[in-house]
Amino acid sequence: MAISLKKGQKVDLTKTNPGLKKVLVGLGWDTNKYDGGHSFDLDAAAFLTGENGKAGSDADFVFYNNKTHASESVIHMGDSLTGEGAGDDEQVIVELDKVPAEIQKISFTVTIHEAAERSQNFGQVSNAFIRVVNEASNEELIRYDLGEDFSIETAIVVAELYRHSGEWKFNAVGSGFEGGLAALCKNFGIDAG
Template identity: 45%
Template sequence: MGINLVKGQKIDLTKGRSSLSSVMVGLGWDPVEKKKSGGFLGGLLGGGASGAEVDCDASVLLLDENGKLQSKKNLVYFGNKASQDGSVVHSGDNLTGAGEGDDEVINVNLNAISPSVHKLVFVVNIYQAKQRKQDFGLIQNAFIRLVDNGTKEELVHYNLSENYAGKTSLFPGELYRHGSEWKFSAVGEGTSDLDIGSIANKYL
């Protein structure tokens, strides 16, 4: 079981783990139930199929030391599933979030990340949020977790427990360089950005 983080907490991933070279970043969420079925845990137990159909999309921004996106090729999302250096690979789109476990998975090869990349910012958006009149008040049980791809050990787990009603984008966490080490920060911020394209433009 990984270390459970709270909002704002940071953890050194690679210190003391010389063998850590690749991590799986799992992001998950469940639709809020339309009817009570099993209480708060209903979504976790597979009851989410009766909830609102909300299509959440996970993305990653690979930023330089100045916090800038040097190229749109360093925006990894369902429309561009690999970063320019090939170190970050998106597993593909999940349309509903129903069911247990990770809804979208992003694999990060830490050793292959370009030296010019200093931070990986993870984002979750609601697809067509404005057109569908949806926000993160329709989502529950959101989390981000990191797993060592070599040992399959879960390193960290962060449950986004705040109420994000009215928000259409979530920034669950960041991976960033600290000297020769890689750290993870539990961010947990919600914004009103409507799509990953408009978010990316802020970093250009």
Template identity: 40%
Template sequence: MSDYNNEGDDDNLDLHPIVMMDTPGMVRVKKGEEINMTRLDPAIREITVGVGWDLKKFEGDPIDVDASVFLLDKNDKTREDEDFVFYNNLAGRDGAVKHMGDSRTGAGDGDDEQIAIDLMALPFEVVKIAFVLSIYDLDMNSNNFTMVKNVYFRIVNNETNMETFRFELDEDMGSATGLYIGYVERVGSDWIYRALGEPIYGGLAKVAGDFGIIVTQNIRA
């Protein structure tokens, strides 16, 4: 059972100092496309997932956008609560996935949140890594993705510190409170990323339930 309470005012981050934006040779992925990460970068093993966004409005309270990861089996379900890595569970049980902290403002340039993943250390039962953005709205202020712009998702090879590819989401997600960015899937010895960019209505609660996580009563989108 997971606790989604995310109270607090300040960012709590331990971001990896990756600054290689728009790396020469970096691939830009479009919605609906897939990319074989292993063929593109055969040396890829330990990666950092970086996500960023900007707010359209700065008056009033800041909007808290959160990045989460779900480690899924062949049935698209988590095996245990620890397969859900997010602001209240910053690392998976096996240590292969580590969330670097929660940005509650989205302020500044570059990545707002990062997640470090050792692909080779993942249990064999984990065949898919799903990436989700959601808006934390404990007080039900009707915050949604109409208030967010310039959303991107990128993967960096930690060994070379070079950006491998980037997925930029330019379309309006409307009243959605969650966003299924896409997933990395193990196919044989290869890792393949599939760019989805699908809106989620119901936010983090909806997708967590779909992936087999039992949620507490105080969850909000």
């Protein structure tokens, strides 16, 4: 049975699941009634950061244009342009024992592609969630449903996996940003210019 979290809650991942090596991180969402004439294209990404919360380089930003981290520890499974249907809209595979030692945290984010041009924001998105699945057994271990806390934000840090005392933990962050991907990249020390 998956552990269901609320914003700000943290839970052990590897300590409570001994031998866990590989997880699938699934992100999903629906869009509310919206008549702006444009479809929604939400993009999931992962930022691999050090102790200081900053990425070492652009290569530590894993997304639809850079699907595999150099260590092959984090792999983006591809961009869903529509978010149609039930279940995960985008997925990221994380091989925990392959993550380089200098990486202390993997932050999972969702942004709205061309949000400003399309007059879109997360107030128009519903049923957003992130879930962590044991890749070997297909068992859902953790789930965080974001709720309807957002209005004008165009980027969200959904959750993070982070190292603590030799184990991996999960933090349900749910923190929104205005300014889309550029603001998010700046937050993690990457120049999106």
